[in-house]
Amino acid sequence: MKALILAGGSGTRFWPLSRRRRPKQLLGLDAGTSLLRSTVDRLAPLIQPEDVWICTTELLADAIRAELPEVPDRQVLAEPEGRNTAPAIGWSLVAMDAGDDLVAVLPADHLFADPESFRGQLELAAGYARRDDRVMTIGVTPRWAETGYGYLELGASLGDDGAREVTHFREKPDADTARAYVDGGNHLWNGGIFVFQASTLLGHLVRFEPEIGAGLERIKNSPSDLAAAYGELPSISIDYAVMERLRGIGTVPLDGGWSDLGSWEALAEIMPKNEEGNAVEGDVIAVDSRDNLLYADQGTVAVVGVEGLVVVRTEDTVLVIPRERSQDVRAIVARLKADRRDDRL
Amino acid sequence: MKALILAGGSGTRFWPLSRRRRPKQLLGLDAGTSLLRSTVDRLAPLIQPEDVWICTTELLADAIRAELPEVPDRQVLAEPEGRNTAPAIGWSLVAMDAGDDLVAVLPADHLFADPESFRGQLELAAGYARRDDRVMTIGVTPRWAETGYGYLELGASLGDDGAREVTHFREKPDADTARAYVDGGNHLWNGGIFVFQASTLLGHLVRFEPEIGAGLERIKNSPSDLAAAYGELPSISIDYAVMERLRGIGTVPLDGGWSDLGSWEALAEIMPKNEEGNAVEGDVIAVDSRDNLLYADQGTVAVVGVEGLVVVRTEDTVLVIPRERSQDVRAIVARLKADRRDDRL
Numbered sequence: 001m002k003a004l005i006l007a008g009g010s011g012t013r014f015w016p017l018s019r020r021r022r023p024k025q026l027l028g029l030d031a032g033t034s035l036l037r038s039t040v041d042r043l044a045p046l047i048q049p050e051d052v053w054i055c056t057t058e059l060l061a062d063a064i065r066a067e068l069p070e071v072p073d074r075q076v077l078a079e080p081e082g083r084n085t086a087p088a089i090g091w092s093l094v095a096m097d098a099g100d101d102l103v104a105v106l107p108a109d110h111l112f113a114d115p116e117s118f119r120g121q122l123e124l125a126a127g128y129a130r131r132d133d134r135v136m137t138i139g140v141t142p143r144w145a146e147t148g149y150g151y152l153e154l155g156a157s158l159g160d161d162g163a164r165e166v167t168h169f170r171e172k173p174d175a176d177t178a179r180a181y182v183d184g185g186n187h188l189w190n191g192g193i194f195v196f197q198a199s200t201l202l203g204h205l206v207r208f209e210p211e212i213g214a215g216l217e218r219i220k221n222s223p224s225d226l227a228a229a230y231g232e233l234p235s236i237s238i239d240y241a242v243m244e245r246l247r248g249i250g251t252v253p254l255d256g257g258w259s260d261l262g263s264w265e266a267l268a269e270i271m272p273k274n275e276e277g278n279a280v281e282g283d284v285i286a287v288d289s290r291d292n293l294l295y296a297d298q299g300t301v302a303v304v305g306v307e308g309l310v311v312v313r314t315e316d317t318v319l320v321i322p323r324e325r326s327q328d329v330r331a332i333v334a335r336l337k338a339d340r341r342d343d344r345l
Numbered sequence: 346m347k348a349l350i351l352a353g354g355s356g357t358r359f360w361p362l363s364r365r366r367r368p369k370q371l372l373g374l375d376a377g378t379s380l381l382r383s384t385v386d387r388l389a390p391l392i393q394p395e396d397v398w399i400c401t402t403e404l405l406a407d408a409i410r411a412e413l414p415e416v417p418d419r420q421v422l423a424e425p426e427g428r429n430t431a432p433a434i435g436w437s438l439v440a441m442d443a444g445d446d447l448v449a450v451l452p453a454d455h456l457f458a459d460p461e462s463f464r465g466q467l468e469l470a471a472g473y474a475r476r477d478d479r480v481m482t483i484g485v486t487p488r489w490a491e492t493g494y495g496y497l498e499l500g501a502s503l504g505d506d507g508a509r510e511v512t513h514f515r516e517k518p519d520a521d522t523a524r525a526y527v528d529g530g531n532h533l534w535n536g537g538i539f540v541f542q543a544s545t546l547l548g549h550l551v552r553f554e555p556e557i558g559a560g561l562e563r564i565k566n567s568p569s570d571l572a573a574a575y576g577e578l579p580s581i582s583i584d585y586a587v588m589e590r591l592r593g594i595g596t597v598p599l600d601g602g603w604s605d606l607g608s609w610e611a612l613a614e615i616m617p618k619n620e621e622g623n624a625v626e627g628d629v630i631a632v633d634s635r636d637n638l639l640y641a642d643q644g645t646v647a648v649v650g651v652e653g654l655v656v657v658r659t660e661d662t663v664l665v666i667p668r669e670r671s672q673d674v675r676a677i678v679a680r681l682k683a684d685r686r687d688d689r690l
Binding site: 016285287288299300301302303304305306309311313315316317318319320321322325328329331332335336344 | 361630632633644645646647648649650651654656658660661662663664665666667670673674676677680681689
């Protein structure tokens with residue numbers, strides 16, 4: 001089995017710690033270790049670095065090669081530009097020349113509390129991907145009615161090991177639908193990990209998105225056209241391009257310990273707390289303050305009488321935002337882009 | 346008339362912007378100009394720099410001489426250590442060899458929106474100080490029931506210009522008393538400015554605080570004993586040592602425009618506000634946030650969805666505190682002192 005790690009994230013959710021050149025996957029958010037490094041280390045007992053491929057952007061390729069010296073340089077693929085996950089996966093599979101090989105696609109920036117059980121379920125999924133020529137996913141028991149994830153509706157058992165057919169894949173439902181899915185107990189979150197035979201997934205992708213298929217064909221036949229051809233690929237996620245449309249997906253459940261660390265709030269949740277409920281990193285002085293995430297990447301963070309805030313201080317910036325609004329850091333990043341503040345992006 | 350500016354403040358209220366070596370009076374809080382510079386400039390049409398004396402600490406003397414090159418170096422007096430305002434004023438008057446001269450004592454770090462009316466009232470006070478040999482104060486119409494100030498109870502008129510006798514000087518009343526004073530309408534705040542003939546004030550000080558009198562005598566007769574003798578002076582404010590005990594004080598009212606800038610909240614009140622009610626300094630990005638003081642001395646301050654906060658970013662520190670608790674920044678400074686964090690004091 002080969003691994004294809006998607007590491008093109010632009011890193012807006014952990015701003016100001018994450019920047020264009022230092023996105024989330026390169027931050028030491030896994031107890032000081034970068035999420036990308038943890039992802040590779042987590043796979044190693046099952047998939048060795050010589051079978052690991054990384055898809056990223058030109059901006060990050062050098063930093064990623066430096067972070068992962070054990071992965072052959074040529075296996076760090078640099079997209080000419082970001083076109084979302086369907087083109088990224090399609091192009092990577094072509095570049096990997098993966099044929100009928102089993103491939104696990106994984107995000108570079110997720111956390112797993114229990115790496116051993118993660119590897120066990122990944123192996124299980126690989127078995128069904130091979131046996132049934134099926135596109136398999138890793139499903140996570142939902143913990144709240146998240147509207148930013150995909151949901152897997154569970155069908156018949158594939159075996160006696162918990163693997164199930166997926167009767168419906170629903171990307172990013174509205175709040176009411178998500179609530180109903182979670183309350184109903186018959187849905188899992190899509191954990192963003194897919195296992196399949198490369199030729200199978202490529203076949204589905206070309207069938208559902210002929211424009212991507214034509215573009216990939218052009219790139220294969222004329223590698224010097226890469227930049228031009230890639231820029232014309234439709235920008236669409238693999239979830240919308242393939243998963244929502246494909247019949248016969250399967251899933252293997254993974255209970256507990258998964259986090260996509262999608263926000264400062266998600267980081268706050270997994271960090272240890274002190275007696276006042278504060279999650280603290282770096283040089284922090286907190287007086288009469290509760291349930292905050294206080295993150296001093298550089299310098300000192302001092303707070304008095306505040307509750308439920310995220311305060312992040314970097315070398316050049318500080319962010320203050322209520323924990324429950326931490327997704328809205330995107331509004332700051334959008335403002336910076338509009339103002340062409342490249343010095344802070 | 347001579348001016349004696351008290352500039353020994355240790356600068357804890359504007360932490361982290363204020364530090365031991367850069368206290369409030371040296372900060373550019375008056376629209377970019379240091380409060381000390383503004384104090385000297387405000388006096389200049391009435392009291393020229395060659396008649397200005399500054400009492401400060403050894404830690405700050407050089408910085409103050411650099412800030413005020415037009416004040417003769419020897420008129421910047423450096424206390425061996427801080428012993429509060431009664432010893433500071435007594436010793437300065439001795440060092441000034443002021444005799445029967447009129448002297449105005451002024452804090453280095455207050456603001457006046459209307460410098461012309463300030464000078465007019467100061468001149469008025471000087472007239473009564475000379476005519477009646479009276480210790481005169483500048484009284485400010487109280488705007489809230491502050492417990493940190495002194496209150497002047499108004500007695501008979503001294504003339505037809507608003508000057509009044511003070512029948513009672515009450516330093517730092519409790520909250521109920523302060524409330525009654527403000528509601529009663531017969532009290533003014535003590536603005537911290539006193540005008541008197543030097544010999545008169547020194548006479549009162551020696552009479553009420555003989556220990557200070559003996560110490561000053563020793564210093565006068567044996568200047569080399571300064572450090573030892575000064576360290577033994579009782580640490581007491583001029584308000585408790587003289588003003589509360591002295592009969593026959595007078596006051597001249599000053600309406601509006603005075604602020605002692607006693608906290609971040611006081612600064613927020615006098616700063617201009619944008620449409621969202623935010624007072625902003627430096628590189629600030631505020632999204633969906635109201636009524637904050639956002640102060641970027643260095644780098645960028647970014648906030649989303651917060652209200653009524655003070656956020657101050659300096660080169661090495663950030664402070665976050667609700668505006669109404671901004672006095673409690675002292676708790677942080679106390680913690681830093683206890684932890685011997687001289688790098689942040």
